[in-house]
Amino acid sequence: MSSVVIPYRVKPHPLTGVTSGKLGIWLFLASEVMLFGALFSSYVLLRVGSLPEHWPSGVEAGLSVPIGTFNTLVLIASSVTMVMSWASLKMGNLGAFKRYFGGTIGLGLVFLVVKGFEYGAKFSHGIFPAVGWPEVSDPSTFNALYFTLTGLHGVHVLLGILVNLWLLLFGVAIWKTEPEWFTGRIEIAGLYWHFVDLVWIFLFPTLYLL
Amino acid sequence: MSEAHAEPGFWRKYVFATDHKTIGIQYGLTALTFLFFGFSLMMLMRWQLAYPGEAIPILGGLLRDSWVDQGAMLPDFYNQLGAMHGTIMVFMGIVPLAVGAFGNYVVPLQIGAPDMAFPRLNMMSYQAFFIGGLVMLSSFFLPGGAASSGWTSYAPLAVIATTGQTFWLVGMVFLIASSLLGAINFIVTIIHLRAEGMSFFRLPFFVWSQLVTAFLLLLAFPALNAAAVLQLMDRLAGTSFFLPSGLVVGGEQAAAAGGGSPLLWQHLFWFLAHPEVYVLILPGMGIVAEVIANNTRKPLWGYRTMVYSLLFLGFLSFGVWAHHMYLTGMGTTMSTFFQTTTMIISIPSVIILTCLLISLWGASIRFPVPMLFALAFLPMFGIGGLTGLPLGLALPDLHLHDTYYVIGHFHYIVAPGTIFAMFAGIYHWFPKITGRSMNATLGRIHFWPSLLFMNGIFMPMMFEGMAGVSRRLFDPTTYAHGEAVHGLTMLSSWSAWGLALAQIPFIINFFWSMRKKEKAEENPWQATTLEWATATPPPHGNFAEPPVVYCGPYEYSVPGAERDFCPQYVKQGV
Amino acid sequence: MALSESDAEHVREHVRVYVTVFVALAVLTLVTVGVSYLHLATTYAITVALVVATVKASLVAGYFMHLISEKKVIRWLLVLCAAFFAALMLLPVGTQTGSGPLWPL
DSSP states (O other): OTTOOOTTSSSOOTTTSSOHHHHHHHHHHHHHHHHHHHHHHHHHHHHHTSOGGGSOOTTTTTOOHHHHHHHHHHHHHHHHHHHHHHHHHHTTOHHHHHHHHHHHHHHHHHHHHHHHHHHHHHHHTTOOTTOOOTTSSSOSHHHHHHHHHHHHHHHHHHHHHHHHHHHHHTGGGGGTTOHHHHHHHHHHHHHHHHHHHHHHHHHHIIIIIO | OOOOOOOOOHIIIIISOOOHHHHHHHHHHHHHHHHHHHHHHHHHHHHHHHSTTOBOTTGGGTSOTTTEETTEEOHHHHHHHHHHHHHIIIIIIIHIIIIIIIIHHHHHHHHTOSSOSOHHHHHHHHHHHHHHHHHHHHGGGSTTOSOOSTTTTOTTTTTTSOHHHHHHHHHHHHHHHHHHHHHHHHHHHHHHOOOBTOOGGGSOHHHHHHHHHHHHHHHHHHHHHHHHHHHHHHHHSOOOSSOOTTOEETTEEOOOOOOOOHHHHHHHHHHHHHHHHHHHHHHHHHHHHHHHHHHHTSOOTTHHHHHHHHHHHHHHGGGOGGGGOGGGOOOHHHHHHHHHHHHHHHHHHHHHHHHHHHHTTTOOOOOOHHHHHHHHHHHHHHHHHHHHHHHHSHHHHHHHTTBHHHHHHHHHHIIIIIIHHHHHHHHHHHHHHHSSOOOHHHHHHHHHHHHHHHHHHHHHHHHHHHTTOBTTOSOGGGSHHHHHTHHHHHHHHHHHHHHHHHTHHHHHHHHHHHTOSSOOOSSTTOOOSGGGGSOSSOOTTSOSSOOBOOSOTTOBSOTTOSSSBOOTTSOOOO | OOOOHHHHHHHHHHHHHHHHHHHHHHHHHHHHHHHHTTOOOHHHHHHHHHHHHHHHHHHIIIIISOGGGSOHHHHHHHHHHHHHHHHHHHHHHHTOOSSSTTOOO
16 A cells, blocks of 8 residues: 655756655644634634723733743743754764754743743632632633633644654654655754744734733 | 555544544535535424424424424524534535535545545544534533524624533534544645646546635635633623623623623634635536536637636635625725625636536537536536625625525525535446446436425525525524515425435435446546546555556547547657 | 655645745734733724734745735636625625714714
8 A cells, every 4th residue: 555656755846946745744733823813813803802901911821921932932942942943864974963952852842831820829819710809890701711822822832743753753763774864854844843933922922012 | 656555443433543544434424414404404493483383293293302393394493403413514514515525535635645645634634523513512401402593693792602612612623633634635745746737727627626615625614613712701701702791691780801802803714714615616617617528529718817816816815704794883994895805706607617618619518417416516616606706796695684685695606516416426427436326327316406405495585685585593483574575485495394304315326336246347537637547446555556647637538539538647649 | 745855845845935924923922912012002003903903913824824926717717706895895884874984974
């Protein structure tokens, strides 16, 4: 069944300049832009539809800007280590790749752990997706958006970490026989990871700062 | 290209297949089954509409107590049937058949590729579809029954509905995942895996239609995915994305946080659902174009114009969705915007239809069964499209919104439109897939009554709608205007049952022809496109050697040529 | 496997760019947080935050995701996506009457 050879798996196609896998991941990311776009659009509609005095700022809703800033820098750093790990492969340095790639996974885990603490702090104060911010009459919309948006983003981070872990532990075996193919896979994983960072770059100011 | 390997076992070959042809057949058989099931739900509904309050014959005694009262349908069951009929037909029937089945099977062959770009992703797409379908169907067995808030699942009703709605949302997430992965596969395949010489403007129109459809699925479906997540949060986590403050249910204040917007659901839903309706029609147009070119023995008139129209239509389809929401209180500026874009988007559809009509002019038309369905598509889609115009303008829509006129409009497009195109595709490509021809006499016995009954079902609805009969009514005769047109309702119902009977020759033909000993010729329709260049059924890897393309897809009746068709893959001396 | 010397040098150039971009991103993050402490009027606050975020996103997309050197097809795909994204962001809120900055429309 796997005897059929599909072209442009490793060599880029002349028209697009990329391999099929890379074109595929860009298409997937375009759909993810629309997914998070729909969620941001929901945020806009709900916020515009509410009275300004009823909409808390991030700080008023109990979010910690220092922690959010820290997490933002963590994710940006993980993007740097991600692209460095790809560059290491391009230079043929498997050891450097493993260090940088491990760093990406580690930083991603740091992000999730910090997020976990944030959620835990909110839960212990009785703040849940459905529970309001006291004193106002339509209180819960901000929290609903916060938990849903960061939750879905967090799921994307987790999935990225899992895929990266698999690549680091098992996928790397193919470096010996098909280095170009493996480098391409890391590049594709990198594109996904950068996108996750990109979403957070918009999420952070939207939820924490505005 | 293909190497000799040990034959894969049963599971690897038929269940966990990665070959696009096997996956196409899997999609086809599953989708046809779901289509038949969705149609059966409708036939039950038509009994209640024609004979309100009367016990359903035979089945009445077999259905659950929560569904029927001494054999007569209960209102909640009617709503379940309505919601699931729409959902199943759109998401589990037409799209998997048009895109998953026909697209998967035919596109790699027509572009000269060995398979899709991502065969394992293709397999996962089918599995996600299958799981989503099972989740949807299993909801009928829940204590509260299946989803019953319309295929549109509007908030706040859907948010407070029974568990069936949660199953609907989860099922949709699987179905959406299937379509998204499939869309990625189609786009990369069509861009990257075309054979040598297959430039974009030598692609068969069918492939173009699948390419645009894939983009619509890719970029529009995520909005419904997001909306489904939000509605699941509302239902399961107590949030109020869609529940407004002060919501009163059954005379009591709802225990909801409030602060949400029911309109938000509508925006997100229709952002998908409008491009979705183009997903429903474009592959059908593609199939009709192939069959018409083949049976007129002429190139398609205005092929390039049709392609540009497709691209324009696809782009515009993202900017018209609020024409489903004219009555929600938007201001005149936005209403004017959406009316304008909606009127403009009718133009490319008309262009495509006109080009197909002009293609018939001066042709030596043959009338095998696929051509009958393809020809019928033209006026039927014409009626469907034209009846959309008053709906696209806010003023007449005031009167027609949510009436039977809308149901008539869109069913004319999907039923004698798309489904006829699907039938044309089945009769046309059956010899390629199975190596046998379907029986032509049975095909005609299938066609003529189907055409008659399709009109018998949906034309009365236009008049019912103009008379003011609302859609989704359990018993229209409760109202005087509904009572007045009850004769039309009965006509629709009897036509629906007649349509069901008319499918019997097709079902017999379909299964019986597969087992015939007599094989069809290699290229029984003397067609020019690449899928006919390979063996029947095509082997794993499709082509013994990568094909080379020398000319356009519809080189029929070329002056000076030996035969009345020049296949794309044959170099012509002239 | 390993690239030729010129290719390796090429990648080392890129590494310098990555580090520069990282510094820029970190600085911009601190800028956007700093601006938030100024408590500007809502419209200005949103505009500044969005502009800064867009610049940061462009840096990530352009340099980490190599968009700046990709062929036109990839960029046109994203332009198409951006157009639909804009429609999804702007049109629903435009239909809200009686509230928000875009009323009356």
